[in-house]
Amino acid sequence: xxxxEVRNLSINYITDDGVALNAVEGLTFSLEQGRSLGLVGESGxxxxxxxxxxxxxxxxxxxxxNGQVLFEGRDLLQISERDMQAVRWKDVSMVFQGAMNAxxxxxxxxxxxxxxxxxxxxxxxxxxxxxxxGVLLELVGITAKRGKQYPHQFSGGMxxxxxxxxxxxxxxxxxxxxxxxxxxxxxxxAQIIELLEQLQRELNLSLVLVTHDLGVVAEMCxxxxxxYGGTVAEYANSDTIFNNPQHPYTQRLLKAFPxxxxxxxxxxSIPGNPPRLDNLxxxxxxxxxxxxxxxxxICLKELPPLVEIEPGHHVACHLVDExxxxxxxxxxxxxxxx
Amino acid sequence: xxxxxxxxIEDLYKQFPVTRTFTDRIKRAPKQVVHALDGVSxxxxQGEILALVGESGxxxxxxGMNVxxxxxxxxGRILFDGYDVADWATxxxxxxxNGDELGRLSRRKQIxxxxxxxxxxxxxxxxxxxxxxxxxxIVVEPLEIHHLGLSADEKEARVRxxxxxxxxxxxxxxxxxxxxxxxxxxxxxxxxxxxxxxxPELLVADEPVSMLDVSIRAxxxxxxQSLRKARDITIIYTTHDLATAGYFTDRMAVMYLGRIVELxxxxxxxxxxxxxxxxxxxxxxxxxxxRKRRKRMILQGEVPxxxxxxxxxxxxxxxxxxTEECKMTDPPYVEISTGHKAACLKI
Ligand SMILES: Nc1ncnc2c1ncn2[C@@H]1O[C@H](COP(=O)(O)OP(=O)(O)OP(=O)(O)O)[C@@H](O)[C@H]1O
Ligand SMILES: Nc1ncnc2c1ncn2[C@@H]1O[C@H](COP(=O)(O)OP(=O)(O)OP(=O)(O)O)[C@@H](O)[C@H]1O
Ligand code: SF4
Ligand code: SF4
Ligand SMILES: [Mg+2]
Ligand SMILES: [Mg+2]
Numbered sequence: 001x002x003x004x005e006v007r008n009l010s011i012n013y014i015t016d017d018g019v020a021l022n023a024v025e026g027l028t029f030s031l032e033q034g035r036s037l038g039l040v041g042e043s044g045x046x047x048x049x050x051x052x053x054x055x056x057x058x059x060x061x062x063x064x065x066n067g068q069v070l071f072e073g074r075d076l077l078q079i080s081e082r083d084m085q086a087v088r089w090k091d092v093s094m095v096f097q098g099a100m101n102a103x104x105x106x107x108x109x110x111x112x113x114x115x116x117x118x119x120x121x122x123x124x125x126x127x128x129x130x131x132x133x134g135v136l137l138e139l140v141g142i143t144a145k146r147g148k149q150y151p152h153q154f155s156g157g158m159x160x161x162x163x164x165x166x167x168x169x170x171x172x173x174x175x176x177x178x179x180x181x182x183x184x185x186x187x188x189x190a191q192i193i194e195l196l197e198q199l200q201r202e203l204n205l206s207l208v209l210v211t212h213d214l215g216v217v218a219e220m221c222x223x224x225x226x227x228y229g230g231t232v233a234e235y236a237n238s239d240t241i242f243n244n245p246q247h248p249y250t251q252r253l254l255k256a257f258p259x260x261x262x263x264x265x266x267x268x269s270i271p272g273n274p275p276r277l278d279n280l281x282x283x284x285x286x287x288x289x290x291x292x293x294x295x296x297x298i299c300l301k302e303l304p305p306l307v308e309i310e311p312g313h314h315v316a317c318h319l320v321d322e323x324x325x326x327x328x329x330x331x332x333x334x335x336x337x338x
Numbered sequence: 339x340x341x342x343x344x345x346x347i348e349d350l351y352k353q354f355p356v357t358r359t360f361t362d363r364i365k366r367a368p369k370q371v372v373h374a375l376d377g378v379s380x381x382x383x384q385g386e387i388l389a390l391v392g393e394s395g396x397x398x399x400x401x402g403m404n405v406x407x408x409x410x411x412x413x414g415r416i417l418f419d420g421y422d423v424a425d426w427a428t429x430x431x432x433x434x435x436n437g438d439e440l441g442r443l444s445r446r447k448q449i450x451x452x453x454x455x456x457x458x459x460x461x462x463x464x465x466x467x468x469x470x471x472x473x474x475x476i477v478v479e480p481l482e483i484h485h486l487g488l489s490a491d492e493k494e495a496r497v498r499x500x501x502x503x504x505x506x507x508x509x510x511x512x513x514x515x516x517x518x519x520x521x522x523x524x525x526x527x528x529x530x531x532x533x534x535x536x537x538p539e540l541l542v543a544d545e546p547v548s549m550l551d552v553s554i555r556a557x558x559x560x561x562x563q564s565l566r567k568a569r570d571i572t573i574i575y576t577t578h579d580l581a582t583a584g585y586f587t588d589r590m591a592v593m594y595l596g597r598i599v600e601l602x603x604x605x606x607x608x609x610x611x612x613x614x615x616x617x618x619x620x621x622x623x624x625x626x627x628x629r630k631r632r633k634r635m636i637l638q639g640e641v642p643x644x645x646x647x648x649x650x651x652x653x654x655x656x657x658x659x660x661t662e663e664c665k666m667t668d669p670p671y672v673e674i675s676t677g678h679k680a681a682c683l684k685i
Contacts, residue, residue, distance in 0.1 A: 042551050042552065042553060043522075043551045155640055157640065185393050185394045185578060185640075186393060186578050186579070186580070186619060186622060186623065187393055187618070187619070187622060187636070187637050187640070188640065189622070189624075190622035190634055190636050191636055193624075194634065194636055212551060212552055213552075213624065214552070214624075214626040215581065215623070215624025215625055215626045216624045217626075218624065218625060218626045218627055218628045218630075218631075219624045219625070219628075219631060238628045239628050239629065242626060242627045242628055242629075243627065243629065252553075253552065253553065254626065256552055256553045256555070256556040257552055257556070257626050258556075258559075258581040258582050258584060258585040259581065259625060259626055259627065260580055260581040260584050260608060260620065260623040260625060261625045261627070261630050262584075263584035263585065263604055263605045263608045263609065264584070264585070264604070264605055265585065267556040267559060267560060267585050267586075268556065268560075269553050269554070269555075269556035269557035269560060270553040270556075273521050273523075
């Protein structure tokens, strides 16, 4: 069953001078119950912006200018803020980017989770709240009694676990985790990945994992959405993205990422920089860095639409065609080698 | 290729005193020390790229600091080009019998001479650049400090070569820019250029890409690799990311709690890790391909506090195959193949 469906979502940021910056354009994806989606792309491509808009917590300057966010068929962008409060944290919950460093330093971890539970009237009494907090902490692998400690007495990995426990407080169906492993040490990273996998299995959670680490995505996610400059570049199941990528950006991104299973292999960076929002290219946003477009007029003029080139495999590139795309793509007359 | 060691590290120890609280003193709690490095030995050959990998707190940065003479070892020796770094860094090199030139330099000149030959690049490109200095000012500064007696033209040529070797070409295009007018990757290139302008022979790159985005990372790593070709420079690359180390280093030293637990050619260490700790690290490094998912060997807990180093094998509290013997015996190195060794009783 499709739990979440995002259609054609576009988001602007309004600057102090009243200029609208188009941070996200025409984003489309869906998430089945119990599955995991990885959202990847370079810094600034709009990952956090998209996730915040799903739970309607965009910063003040953010405006959703188009699109639908359907949760079990209901458009969350159309309901009242009051109705939204019944959805946020309870149906769709989020671990914010950097949240582990934003815990209140002068309050115990337990009291911070208790507060979340009471705020959302999940429990009837403070005693119940404490009991539930203990259960949540144990769920993420922290002994309940350590809840009495303060955040600074927790290691980085434990703080990340506590933040995950907090996001699970209201039994959500969907958990969005924004860069949950970034800035953690290798082994702690692996522990958090393992925890998220286990929670997903045990609670039948749908998971959206936002990261720039392609390795983490390959390990954890069923589907992958590759974003570039606020648009979807490619969207498919994980195997397709990693083994049969069709969008030039996905292909370059993979070549720029070292693979520990192939030590000594070549790395190729992507020349140039991601576009600035105040200076977006008029056509395809990847055009200035694209090795395939090579100045094609259509690439310079038009934003490529997202096309389903084969079942479940979506690509936004003028030069990738439907169906026989595979043969064409590798034909030397059609492509310059990477 | 003939191998000339440029750096020899012999049984290096570095301890830091633990600051005692008032109550500690009242209670007459014993003085404690952090054993940051606890018997580290390795050599690096001229033109080689060595990876120092390990979890946070394993001692990677401390090795770099001691190699550059920014800290003085508690015990052990570091020889750079045959000279004792601790003496050199403090200007106490003595002239040897056969009239050693360095030994005859003044204190200050000795120290500067070491700085010139060995440089360090730090993790955060945002912190290591002064936001009020232009690219030119940043890169020319080391030349000014060292009074190399260069003419204006020579200085310009050095700065230009450093920037252009770092991929900031044409250099003129960049030198009046301030750090916030550069992208993240360009900033880190400026940091590397600032280290290169003195034409050092050894570069210690301490987590130079961990703050950078994927595509920029590839850029900087490719740059480091090309520097070896262009300048025959020796590089020690410090990281906790085994995948980036696997891509461009020749040899890899895996550190745990102030010791090297495995050392060998990078490809061999990654393909056939022998120490259980290396095996665990390799197994949890995410592979960017769902077809290559592996069984993770997750170690519980975190690196223990280096104040109380565990007895016997320091890895035993977290080791999945530890036995009673491991609690008692500090394992010696076992040679696995030429140049590949690991310290574990079960090999
Ligand atoms: N409050 C804001 N006002 C104006 N622009 C913003 C605001 N927040 C974000 N942006 C811009 O919107 C774009 C998308 O930002 P976002 O934080 O969503 O990126 P991201 O993909 O999450 O990046 P990262 O990987 O660095 O977290 C960026 O160009 C950013 O500068
Ligand atoms: N100046 C100091 N005073 C006291 N302890 C120190 C000092 N410098 C380092 N240490 C301790 O020595 C140990 C090794 O630190 P070091 O910074 O070398 O580790 P690292 O491997 O570089 O870790 P990271 O990956 O976090 O950078 C750590 O336990 C650290 O807390
Ligand atoms: S549309 Fe053109 S510029 Fe954009 S990715 Fe495709 S080929 Fe490249
Ligand atoms: S010596 Fe024992 S504890 Fe140490 S790594 Fe080997 S098996 Fe593990
Ligand atoms: Mg973000
Ligand atoms: Mg360090």
